[in-house]
Amino acid sequence: MKKIIMLLFVIIAFSSCKDEKDCCVNPSKNVSLKFTHNWDGSNISSSDFNNFKFTTKNGESVSVSRLRYVISNIRLINGNEIFTFSNYNLIDIEEEKGFNLTLPEKIFPGSYQLKFTFGFTDEDNKDGVYQDLNSASFNVPGMLGGGYHYMQFDGKYKDTNNADANFNYHVIRAVNRSDPNNLIFEDTSFEVDLGTLSFINDSEITIKANIAEWFKNPNTWNLNELNTVLMPNFDAQILMSANGKSVFSLGEVTQ
Incomplete structure (x- = not known):
């Protein structure tokens, strides 16, 4: 009987040490995201707005008055495990909001894919359900x-007469209104895959958005x-979706 008790004690002690070792050797980590914005490498902030500081690939001089966008389903993926930063996030450069996100739960060190969706998939693009976006007139x-x-990307450009003209580069789900009673939709959201990252310590991931790409590639x-x-221009929305796929890239990862 004493031998059985001693054996149980050893098993419990070993298990406890193993759990403690795993906890101490591989403690869980905090992960955060930081979004930055640039025009072909030149940083953009609200202080740059309403000035003709940028030039498109086509040669138009541009000033920006408003730039805000939604990303959704922001997640880290490790096999069957998915860790979600946020269901969606409104980033507003003029108001300097939405630049930073922190994963609500800690993760163990390892390799994870970082993905998010630009805009909303049709499944998530439900009319009127997101109160903060309703309040923001989105x-x-x-x-x-x-x-x-x-x-919503608004501003002015210099037209062919060098006069100030307005642009409203608004991206939505593409809709064909040829028959107003039978709208035809195409989901123009797209997934951004920033690759596989390895985490050892607490980490901050920088995601860079090159705004110039909206006007040039492909x-x-x-x-x-x-x-x-x-917005009602179906073909324009398809072109916008294609151009947006080169906007985001992985920046510095600090650990």
């Missing part, structure tokens, strides 16, 4: 199918032809 009118904007954007009333 809704899409019912005549265009409802739901939410993916991005489609060279001509603001003299496509400037306003772009």
Whole structure:
């Protein structure tokens, strides 16, 4: 009987030491994201707004008055484990909001894929359900199918007469309104995959958004032809979605 008791004691002690060793050798880590914005490498902040400081690939001089966008389903993936930073996040450069996100739970050291969706997938693009976006006037009118904007990007450009002209580069789910009673939609959100990252310590991941890409890759954007009333323009929305896929890239990872 004493031998059995001693054996149980050894097993319990060994298990306790093992758990303690795992905890101490591989403690869980905090992970945060930081979004930064640039125009072909030159940093952009709200102090740069309303000045003709930028030039598109097509040669138009541009000033920015508003730039805000939504990303959703922001997550780290390790095999079957998925850790979600946020279901969605509104980033507003003018108001300097939404630049930083912290994972609500700690993760163990290891390799994780970092992914998010620009805008909302059709499944998540539910009309009127996100109260903060409603308050921010981020809704899409019912005549265009409802739901939410993916991005509101407004400003001015110098037209062919060197006069100031407005642009409203608004990105939404593409809608074909050829028959107003039978709207045809195409989900123009897209997934951003920033690759696999290895975490050893607490980490901050910088995600860079190059705003110039919206006007150049793969489609060279001509603001003299496509400037306003772009939301109901099905073809323009398809072009925007294609250009957006090169906007985001992985920046510095500090640990």
